[in-house]
Amino acid sequence: MTANSGAAEPIAPTGAAMIVADIAIVGGGLAGSLAAAVLARAGHRVALVEKRAVHPDEFRVEKIGSQQLDVFRRLGFIRGLESMACPYDRVLNIREGKVVDVSVGQAYGFTYSHLVAMARGQIPDPSSLIIDEVTAVSCSDDVQHLDFASGRRLQARLVVLATGMAGVLGYRLGIRRRLLAAQHSVSFGFTIARRDGAPFDFNALTCYGERASDGIDYLSLFPVPAGMRANLFMFRDPTDPVMRELRRDTAATVLRLLPGLRCYLGDFLVTDRVQNWVMDLSIVEGHLQPGVVLIGDAFQTNCPAAGTGVARLLVDVERLCTEYAPRWLMTEGMSKEKISQFYSDPAKVAADQQSLRMARFRQALTSRGDIGWDVRRRLHFLRRKIIHRVDQARPGWLGRVRTALRA
Template sequence: MHHTDIAIVGGGLAGSTAAAMLGRAGIPAILIDPHAVPRPDFRVEKLSGRQQLERFRRTGLAESVLRSATHDGENWIARYGVLLDRKPSEQFGVMYDTLVNAIRAEISPDIEVIHAKAAAIRTGAQRQKLTLSTGAEISARLVVLANGLNVGLRHMLGIERRIVSTCHSISLGFDMVPIGRTAFDFPALTYFSERSSDRIPYLTLFPVGTTMRANLFAYRGMDDPWLRQMRQAPEQTLNASLPGLRKLIGDFKVAGEMKIRPADLYVSVGYRQPGVVLVGDAFATSCPVTGTGTDKVFTDVSQLCNVHIPNWLSSDGMGEDKIAAFYDDPVKQECDAWSAAKAWNFRSVTIEDGAWWRAQRAARFAAGISAGMVRRLRNRLAAGSAAADRQTRPALGRPV
């Protein structure tokens, strides 16, 4: 029997981040995951945006972990074959297993890591008991379920999931290689859909090491013939779906394996129980189109480990009233609500043909053009000012 304060089930992004944070805080914890080395998985492949990176920094891990990622520095924004803007970028491309490995490297040696499956769970207001696939048992004050889409332990506790939207979106991941050139002209690119009938919100291209990685998103069913066409003739299908793309980036080919992943939106039901807390996808899924899943993970884990667990451990027991404080946390609730709203808004602005949504698409296109024009004007003015300053500056060593 292993005794600890916190038992974390699942060593993916959420679980490994929690283990690293608790180790830094000196809180006894055990991380349980069957895989000694994270397996490649088509999940997070990019960390981006000031808000998301700020949430990552709240975990205390960002600066060291991001050294394993590729920073592109500038992201081109385009639609209809027109380059709208060249935005300074805070994007970091990184494959999921590389990201999790980098986070695991930050886990303190004081955190015990057990490579096994959690086969059974029993919870209560004082201590919780986990039985592992090896037959070992763990007694903990709190169990953190960070095991993503795996529902076995949740079902044992009577926690169910309610599907809000089946196959809400589909994500496609593949590598892209330019033809006739050694590299693409852009550091990174986000290309938005041209027609609502294609049901594509956008294609994003970003570097991971020396590879240009592509994530393409679509609002279609898994039985849609378009997916088969993408597998069999990806270049032709992509050019037909985004006719202006090749005009902007030139000829290209799709290289390597194409990964396809559907995403259901679901929420958990019956999760307010003593002794156990759900984080990340174990609590509720998000739509990959919006890129908010990572925001939810970092928010869940940072609030849990920075705020709630230290408070809970300062007194006896782990009753439902304590656990409720996490689910009622206004920072968590705001992030969850924002993520859910964005999932539906992005879908509607992509595929709906009502006058309101057509106007929304036109307004976004106009806003993109305006932002690009303003940025180019500012850059020219700054360059002109710098040149004038150099001309009026005295030569080095010449007396004034």
């Protein structure tokens, strides 16, 4: 079956016992939904399999900016993003109550569930979304089969696992997850507002931790449709009593840990449920198998503080869906040799390695208390302050220097 042979045909109706598609994507979160939309718009018969018709309001990706927006443009999602997100282009960065610098560049804040809904909305044929649970998967060099809880079956040439850290299906195929760092980081997400209803005096703000012993990397504040969103990233034991304090008395605990924030936030309150996430760093093994490929967190997890998770996910989606999967479908078979091309893709390998490097760097820069890292931490923020002061005195000089270096 070639890439366009089924372009005019929908996948089999929902009530059919056997569903036939070119590509079956298991997992309807951001990675799976983006991949399904990209492939379906290219004319491939895609089945996106997800247990839930509406994705829950999970604490996952909540902002996108910088080079991530370039990928969204290339993949054709930028208008959809703009339609459901809050734009901002300046971030005030502070530490110990003092300005470090100001980040300038377009970014967007949103709710993860709305982002997933936007991606699913880009799939041309709504029947491509199959609400069911996969109970078994069998893969070969030719055709792959999925069994559903409803009793239906699906046949596809390629199976994409975009199941995040839920590894049950992979486990049944002999894929195992190797732990690199248990309880590497802890993240909190919540929304705040001033008690008097007035807007905050900043567009977006990042407050960095003040002491290595606190294990606080930074608190990021940015606009979302529901208000001012707060993401707090820490490298600290998840059983520490401060975690309970952050859940029970969030505002007071945040100000105690980051006293320099008080003059920027004024009298504020938390307006919604406080969510938190403990992240392990892990990577899969035994994943090179015929007919199946893993993307996003299903392949490797990320440190949320490092900000590389979305970048890695987008690299996976773009390289698989615009380069490899279309080419694989043009010839017979779905062998290990084909699948290995994706896993060895230079851009993917670089993104995966950079993600792990940044995870370890952020943890060390934040919480290492030895003199070497203490000096490095001081120099890191001092360099940023100096560059900011010079750029204020001579606006635009930094951009010109960077342009000259790239020439």
